[in-house]
Structures are given as C-alpha cells and as structure tokens.
Amino acid sequence: MKPVHWRDCIPCFDALTEKIKIGVLITGSDIQTAIQRCTAGHAGSDDLVLGVPSSSIAYLEYLFYQAGGPYSPDFEWIAIIIQIFFRSNPDLQHLINLNAADALANMVLNKRGRLKFLISDQVELWIILEWWERFGLIPVSGRQVLDAILNKPTIKDRIENGDPLLIMRLLDVFPEYADEINPCGYDRETLLSHAGTITKPPSERRYHHVFITAQKAGRDIHSLIQEEERRILPMQTKRNRYLAYLVKNLHGNCCQICSVMGEETTGPVEVHHIIPLSEQGKDLAENMLTLCVPHHQAVHAGTIIVKKEDETVIIQTRDKTWSLPPNNRVNSYV
Incomplete structure (x- = not known):
C-alpha cells in the first residue's frame, strides 16, 4: 500500500501548523495526535517506516515543502516548527540521519525527493546545514553533500562532458570546489551559451521567483535588502548572490557609473565591492556598486577610482568626480 501523501492533507496540515505557530499545540504527543486526526481515513496512514508512522513522514514532507528555502519568506518560522517536530520524534531523526547527505544532495540537484528544501547557492546551503x-540531526558538511552528489550515477560524466546547467548549479552552491566541479574552467558566459534556451543560471531564476513573489506581497526592495543583510551578518565570509541580485534590481539593472556619466547601460551588470572583501570589506549593500563589464574592468584597472568617504561613494575619472549615496540611501528604481 502506498504511504499517505501530504498533498491529500493540506487543509488540515495548514490548520495544524497554525496551531503550533501560535502555541496551541506545544508537546510532541499533542502534535502527533493532531497529525493522526489529519490523516485518519487516508490509505497507508497507519503504516510504519522503520518505526515511524507514515503520517509523521507526510507531515514532515509538508513542512519542508512549505518552508521552501532560506530566501523564502516563511522559511524561518516553519523551520522552527520542523525543529519542534524533530525534537519530539527521535525515531524520525534516526530515519533522516540514515541518508542525510543524500537527501541534501537531492535538494541541491532540485530532484524530486520526499524532503524538499530549495538550495540554490552557497548561502542557502550554509543556512540549511546550520538548521x-x-x-537535532547528525551534522553534515558541504563537502559531504558534494561527495553525495558526485557519487550519484552519471553526475561525474555530465561534469566531464561540460553539462552547463549542472556545472552552474554546483558552482553556485560549492564555489570553493570550482576546480573539481568545472575542470575545463568554463566562464559563466560560456556555460550560458551552451545552455540552449536557458538565459539565466538556476540560482538567478530562483532569485527572480522569490523577488517577484515578495513584490506581489507588497514588500519594498529596501526591506528585502535589510532583511537579507540581517540574515547574513554572521557569515560575511560568504558572498550573498541573492543580495547582489536585489542591489542590481534596486538600480534597475543599470551601471551606476553609466548613470552618472549620462550613458546607457548595455549588457549585463555586475556587483563591485567598494572595499574589497579581501580587505575586510563587508558583503553589504552599502559596500556594493552595480557596474557594467567595461566600467568594472576600468575600476579594477585603476582608470576609474571608486572609494567611500564618510557616507558617500566617490567616483573619479581623470577629469571628473561624482558623489553617490550608498545603496542603503538610494531610492528604488522598481
């Protein structure tokens, strides 16, 4: 008999989750009783998987799906409920621990798995591993997750054959292992050019979805930037690609130097750190500048000087100087 599926119980699981959220249900036994009520009458609801009721697994799958990933707006509070649920169910913890790295590997690969968080980049992986x-699960390292991916059938062959989408996905999540993931050293533009009709890396498609969803919910881009900065303050050694995406959108995907020069931006824009991360600069919006590729190259070549003085960003060419407010004081273009 097939185990009960969480999609068959969504209305009841929604109500149950809300009760946990507001503190009506607080003990493991109360939660388990409520789950059994939700799944009563569904085929397979009384089945056991290594001692764990099928109904409990269904509710856990529901929670993972509803949480989305760390960039999703409901992730934090649903993760807290998952924590409560796991802590009250040691058998469930044991069941997940049996294949933890493989479960996380499937999340990175965006495979159809019974447990589904969305992991699109290094920051999301870092947050998921912390959670x-x-x-209460056995700690798993990023290296273990990557090994689980590489041990899957065909993955190494796909990397050796230059599968652009797979390589881009893995580079976004495991940039520290770029030599292993991208042995041919393809740059991003080359990978995209080989990706057929795909025009954006998987991570950027995810960022776009999260951003549009937030906009539809009435969220202001500045609040999204501030929220993301609060989330990543403890992990400043890692680049937050979603934050960079938000800053680009703050400026309408235009080069800030083009804008002050009265020029039109052509081509993609990149994020430049005014104070380099290698010099203890922060991966925060106020330390970012959106630049087209030619102007980004000019800044690194030293023909255009970019620096911060007090609360002002200074841009200098040989004969002109401009002052800009930092991004935390910029009006939105969107």
Whole structure:
C-alpha cells in the first residue's frame, strides 16, 4: 500500500501548523495526535517506516515543502516548527540521519525527493546545514553533500562532458570546489551559451521567483535588502548572490557609473565591492556598486577610482568626480 501523501492533507496540515505557530499545540504527543486526526481515513496512514508512522513522514514532507528555502519568506518560522517536530520524534531523526547527505544532495540537484528544501547557492546551503544541526540531526558538511552528489550515477560524466546547467548549479552552491566541479574552467558566459534556451543560471531564476513573489506581497526592495543583510551578518565570509541580485534590481539593472556619466547601460551588470572583501570589506549593500563589464574592468584597472568617504561613494575619472549615496540611501528604481 502506498504511504499517505501530504498533498491529500493540506487543509488540515495548514490548520495544524497554525496551531503550533501560535502555541496551541506545544508537546510532541499533542502534535502527533493532531497529525493522526489529519490523516485518519487516508490509505497507508497507519503504516510504519522503520518505526515511524507514515503520517509523521507526510507531515514532515509538508513542512519542508512549505518552508521552501532560506530566501523564502516563511522559511524561518516553519523551520522552527520542523525543529519542534524533530525534537519530539527521535525515531524520525534516526530515519533522516540514515541518508542525510543524500537527501541534501537531492535538494541541491532540485530532484524530486520526499524532503524538499530549495538550495540554490552557497548561502542557502550554509543556512540549511546550520538548521540541520538545530533539528537535532547528525551534522553534515558541504563537502559531504558534494561527495553525495558526485557519487550519484552519471553526475561525474555530465561534469566531464561540460553539462552547463549542472556545472552552474554546483558552482553556485560549492564555489570553493570550482576546480573539481568545472575542470575545463568554463566562464559563466560560456556555460550560458551552451545552455540552449536557458538565459539565466538556476540560482538567478530562483532569485527572480522569490523577488517577484515578495513584490506581489507588497514588500519594498529596501526591506528585502535589510532583511537579507540581517540574515547574513554572521557569515560575511560568504558572498550573498541573492543580495547582489536585489542591489542590481534596486538600480534597475543599470551601471551606476553609466548613470552618472549620462550613458546607457548595455549588457549585463555586475556587483563591485567598494572595499574589497579581501580587505575586510563587508558583503553589504552599502559596500556594493552595480557596474557594467567595461566600467568594472576600468575600476579594477585603476582608470576609474571608486572609494567611500564618510557616507558617500566617490567616483573619479581623470577629469571628473561624482558623489553617490550608498545603496542603503538610494531610492528604488522598481
């Protein structure tokens, strides 16, 4: 008999989750009783998987799906509920621990798995691994997740054959292993050119979805930037690609130097750190400048000087100087 599926119980699971959120249900036994009520009458609801009721697994799958990933607006509070649920169910913890790295590998690969967080880049992986320990599960490292991916059938062959989407996905999540993931050293533009009709890397498609969803919910881009900065303050050694995406959108995907020069931006824009991260600069919006590729190259070549003085960004060419407010004081273009 097939186990009960969480999609068959969504209305009841929604109500149950809300009760946990507001503190009506707080003990593991109360939650388990409520889950059994939700799944009563569904085929397979009384089945056990290594001692764990099928109904409990269904509710856990529901929670993972509803949480989305760390960039999703409901992730934090649903993750807390997952933590409560795991802590009250040692058998469930044991079941997940049996194949933890493989479960996380499937999330990175965006495979259809019974547990589904969305992991699109290094920051999301870092946050998920941190929560993994909070759930009371066996700690898993990024290296272990990558090994689980590489041990899957065909993955190494796809990398050797230059599968552009796979390589871009893995580079976004595991940039520290770029030599292993991208042995031919393809740059991003080359990978995209080989990706057929795909015009954006998987991570950027994810960022776009999260951003549009937030806009539809009435969220202001400045609040999204501030929220993301608060989230990543403890992990400043990692680049937050979603934050960079938000800053680009703050400026309408235009080069800020083009704008002050009265020029039109052509081609993609990149994020430049005014104070380099290698010099203890922060990966925060106020330390970012959106630049087209030619102007980005000019800044690194030293023909255009970019620096911060007090609360002002200074841009200098040989014969002109412009002053800009930092991004935390910029009016939105969107």
